[in-house]
Amino acid sequence: xxxxxxxxxxxxxxxxxxxxxxxxxxxxxxxxxxxxxxxxxxxxxxxxxxxxxxxxxxxxxxxxxxxxxxxxxxxxxxxxxxxxxxxxxxxxxxxxxxxxxxxxxxxxxxxxxxxxxxxxxxxxxxxxxxxxxxxxxxxxxxxxxxxxxxxxxxxxxxxxxxxxxxxxxxxxxxxxxxxxxxxxxxxxxxxxxxxxxxxxxxxxxxxxxxxxxxxxxxxxxxxxxxxxxxxxxxxxxxxxxxxxxx
Amino acid sequence: xxxxxxxxxxxxxxxxxxxxxxxxxxxxxxxxxxxxxxxxxxxxxxxxxxxxxxxxxxxxxxxxxxxxxxxxxxxxxxxxxxxxxxxxxxxxxxxxxxxxxxxxxxxxxxxxxxxxxxxxxxxxxxxxxxxxxxxxxxxxxxxxxxxxxxxxxxxxxxxxxxxxxxxxxxxxxxxxxxxxxxxxxxxxxxxxxxxxxxxxxxxxxxxxxxxxxxxxxxxxxxxxxxxxxxxxxxxxxxxxxxxxxx
DNA sequence: AGTCCCGTTTGATCTGAGTCAAAGTTTTGT
DNA sequence: ACAAAACTTTGACTCAGATCAAACGGGACT
Numbered sequence: 001x002x003x004x005x006x007x008x009x010x011x012x013x014x015x016x017x018x019x020x021x022x023x024x025x026x027x028x029x030x031x032x033x034x035x036x037x038x039x040x041x042x043x044x045x046x047x048x049x050x051x052x053x054x055x056x057x058x059x060x061x062x063x064x065x066x067x068x069x070x071x072x073x074x075x076x077x078x079x080x081x082x083x084x085x086x087x088x089x090x091x092x093x094x095x096x097x098x099x100x101x102x103x104x105x106x107x108x109x110x111x112x113x114x115x116x117x118x119x120x121x122x123x124x125x126x127x128x129x130x131x132x133x134x135x136x137x138x139x140x141x142x143x144x145x146x147x148x149x150x151x152x153x154x155x156x157x158x159x160x161x162x163x164x165x166x167x168x169x170x171x172x173x174x175x176x177x178x179x180x181x182x183x184x185x186x187x188x189x190x191x192x193x194x195x196x197x198x199x200x201x202x203x204x205x206x207x208x209x210x211x212x213x214x215x216x217x218x219x220x221x222x223x224x225x226x227x228x229x230x231x232x233x234x235x236x237x238x239x240x241x242x243x244x245x246x
Numbered sequence: 247x248x249x250x251x252x253x254x255x256x257x258x259x260x261x262x263x264x265x266x267x268x269x270x271x272x273x274x275x276x277x278x279x280x281x282x283x284x285x286x287x288x289x290x291x292x293x294x295x296x297x298x299x300x301x302x303x304x305x306x307x308x309x310x311x312x313x314x315x316x317x318x319x320x321x322x323x324x325x326x327x328x329x330x331x332x333x334x335x336x337x338x339x340x341x342x343x344x345x346x347x348x349x350x351x352x353x354x355x356x357x358x359x360x361x362x363x364x365x366x367x368x369x370x371x372x373x374x375x376x377x378x379x380x381x382x383x384x385x386x387x388x389x390x391x392x393x394x395x396x397x398x399x400x401x402x403x404x405x406x407x408x409x410x411x412x413x414x415x416x417x418x419x420x421x422x423x424x425x426x427x428x429x430x431x432x433x434x435x436x437x438x439x440x441x442x443x444x445x446x447x448x449x450x451x452x453x454x455x456x457x458x459x460x461x462x463x464x465x466x467x468x469x470x471x472x473x474x475x476x477x478x479x480x481x482x483x484x485x486x487x488x489x490x491x492x
Numbered sequence: 493a494g495t496c497c498c499g500t501t502t503g504a505t506c507t508g509a510g511t512c513a514a515a516g517t518t519t520t521g522t
Numbered sequence: 523a524c525a526a527a528a529c530t531t532t533g534a535c536t537c538a539g540a541t542c543a544a545a546c547g548g549g550a551c552t
Contacts, residue, residue, distance in 0.1 A: 070393045072483055078396040080389035091382055093375075098386055121375075128374050129339075129367075135381045136337055140344055142388035143326040147316045149395035150324040150443025154509065189530065197396025202509055204531055221518080221530065237318055400539065435500065448539055450501055466548090467500070 036116040042066075042103040048089075049101040057111040058090025064107030065186040068099040069194060079195040080142070082187075084168050088134055092118050105186060149197045152237055157196040158206045159236035162216065166226060182225040210235070282362040288312075288349040294335075295347040303357040304336025310353030311432045314345040315440060325441040326388070328433075330414050334380055338364050351432060395443045398483055403442040404452045405482035408462065412472060428471040456481070 039062070042048055048066060049055060061083050068081035080099060083089060089101060089109070121128045148160045162185075169183040185192075189207075193200040210216050215235055217225045226232050285308070288294055294312060295301060307329050314327035326345060329335060335347060335355070367374045394406045408431075415429040431438075435453075439446040456462050461481055463471045472478050 068389075070389065072393070072397065074483075076397040078393040080392045093379055094382065099389070122371065125368065125371055125374065128371065128378060132374060132378045132381060133339055135378060135385060136340065139381060139385045139388060142385060142392065143314075143316065143345070146326045146388065146391060146395055147318070147324040149392055151318065151322040188528095199510060200530080201511080201532085205509090208531075237320075434498095445540060446500080447502085447541080451539090454501075 036120075037110060037112050040109050040111050042107045042109070044103060044105050044107075046103045046107075047100065048103055048107075048109075049097045049099075051097055051100050053097045054095060055090060055097045056114050058088070058092060058114055058117050059109045059111035060088045061085050062108040062110050064103060064105040066101055066103050066107055067187075067191060067195075068101055070099055077194050078197060079191065081138070082164075082195065084186075088131070090114070092121060092131065104188075104191060154196075154198055154202050154206050155209065155235065156237040157198060158192070158203065158210060159215070159232055160238065161192060161196060162224060162226065163229070163232050163236050163238065166229070166232070179229055180225070180227050181229065182223065185222045185224050282366075283356060283358050286355050286357050288353045288355070290349060290351050290353075292349050292353075293346065294349055294353075294355070295343045295345075297343055297346050299343050300341060301336060301343045302360050304334070304338060304360055304363050305355045305357035306334045307331050308354040308356050310349060310351045312347055312349050312353055313433075313437065313441075314347055316345055323440050324443060325437065327384070328410075328441065334377070336360070338367055338377065350434075350437060400442075400444055400448050400452050401455065401481065402483040403444060404438075404449065404456060405461070405478055406484065407438060407442060408470065408472065409475075409478050409482050409484070412475070412478070425475055426471070426473050427475065428469065431468045431470055 040059075042064075051070070063085055066083040066089070067079050068083065069077050069079045071077040083101070091098070092114070121131070148157055152160060165185060166181055166183055170181060187195070189200040189203045192198075193203045196203065207216075207218070211218055214227070215231055217227065219225070286305075288310075297316070309331055312329040312335075313325050314329065315323050315325045317323045329347070337344070338360070367377070394403055398406060411431060412427055412429055416427060433441070435446040435449045438444075439449045442449065453462075453464070457464055460473070461477055463473065465471070
């Protein structure tokens with residue numbers, strides 16, 4: 001039921017320690033964190049948390065990809081977040097989960113039992129502070145996505161999603177300013193549709209259109225090459241540089 | 247240029263003190279807050295902050311209503327937040343503003359110069375903790391709104407907006423569980439459209455349809471009566487009670 | 493009282509994305 | 523290697539909401 005945990009995981013891989021919560025702290029609280037942390041792995045497609053469940057841990061993604069979704073009774077679903085390595089999961093101070101969390105690829109999470117983590121938050125302001133910063137980032141991302149969902153055309157939505165995945169991918173393997181890049185789309189057409197508020201048919205059509213127009217090229221269904229990032233950002237209706245430049 | 251500040255404002259009215267940040271603290275830091283706080287008022291239609299501006303204050307709404315919006319170069323705009331009395335504005339630890347903030351009615355804000363506020367945050371964990379809680383609430387609200395924007399029909403969107411305004415209104419003047427209620431819509435049809443990712447014509451048509459079907463009644467254009475709140479929530483496609491019950 | 497302005501309503505038509513359906517492609521399992 | 527399952531593409535048609543356009547109402551100011 002629980003997928004095997006890769007042997008090569010070590011403390012150095014733990015994004016909680018190195019990126020998410022403790023980016024700036026050096027000492028004691030890290031030792032405490034080590035004592036309450038554990039790893040957990042999931043297989044592609046496996047549900048991690050159901051909306052409304054009591055959540056007894058917080059944590060962050062070590063490897064793989066998970067999605068946050070909300071669902072209506074009649075089955076309409078909207079993805080409200082995409083969790084990539086180093087992203088944080090959990091709501092310190094909250095009882096239940098507000099969304100479904102599903103692993104879309106094989107996934108390893110670094111978890112902390114919630115109560116001890118909250119206790120530590122109270123004692124170590126750095127962690128609370130860092131968590132606030134991360135939550136503000138998520139809020140910005142959610143609000144940026146509201147513009148995408150409310151006002152962009154299907155083609156602009158696809159371009160926006162591609163540029164976000166590209167940005168995240170670039171930041172994980174930094175190599176300076178880039179014009180062209182290749183990455184793997186970690187989502188099925190259906191998951192893309194759920195993220196963008198479209199149907200999977202429309203996603204497929206727009207992907208084909210972007211390919212025909214030379215904005216992207218595809219190897220197989222998932223591997224995407226963007227020959228000209230500025231062009232993609234323009235297609236996304238986004239005049240900002242999307243974090244690629246400056 | 248700056249609208250006059252109502253004479254009756256007093257510390258007791260300050261939502262920062264009483265609701266937003268210090269709901270649970272009783273002593274010293276309140277005194278400190280008093281020394282760095284000031285009031286500022288705006289007229290209906292006045293812009294409070296432009297996206298990208300350097301923001302040198304944080305604060306919260308005392309009275310009136312403001313909106314957070316994002317705009318594309320071609321003028322398409324999406325409202326990403328509605329600020330009602332007691333809501334917090336600002337991004338501790340961030341330089342610039344990410345959105346436009348506009349007063350849609352005459353408005354009074356309780357402000358704190360940003361640097362001293364941040365210094366105090368470092369010293370008083372209560373405030374950082376409370377701010378994290380508030381930010382998590384905003385994140386939940388933003389993500390709930392993503393479902394509205396991405397997956398709901400025009401009629402469901404209108405019903406969702408009405409139920410949110412009704413809920414907020416009810417929580418400001420608490421009187422227990424209610425089935426029927428009347429409130430003022432603080433938004434023009436255009437602002438509603440910007441919130442919902444619709445055009446103002448569609449908003450108007452759906453308001454008329456909801457009226458014809460007896461879901462709401464209108465006095466003038468703005469005063470709305472909901473005879474049966476459960477019916478409205480059902481129209482919103484929301485099986486949760488929206489905070490009205492339980 | 494009149495008229496100007498702003499927000500709103502209503503009507504007619506158009507269109508982008510949804511729906512329904514079928515065929516093609518990749519992955520998985522035996 | 524083959525068959526089954528899962529995912530993707532493409533086509534034909536439909537429809538919810540956008541667009542374009544005109545008229546309506548109510549307050550503010552002569």
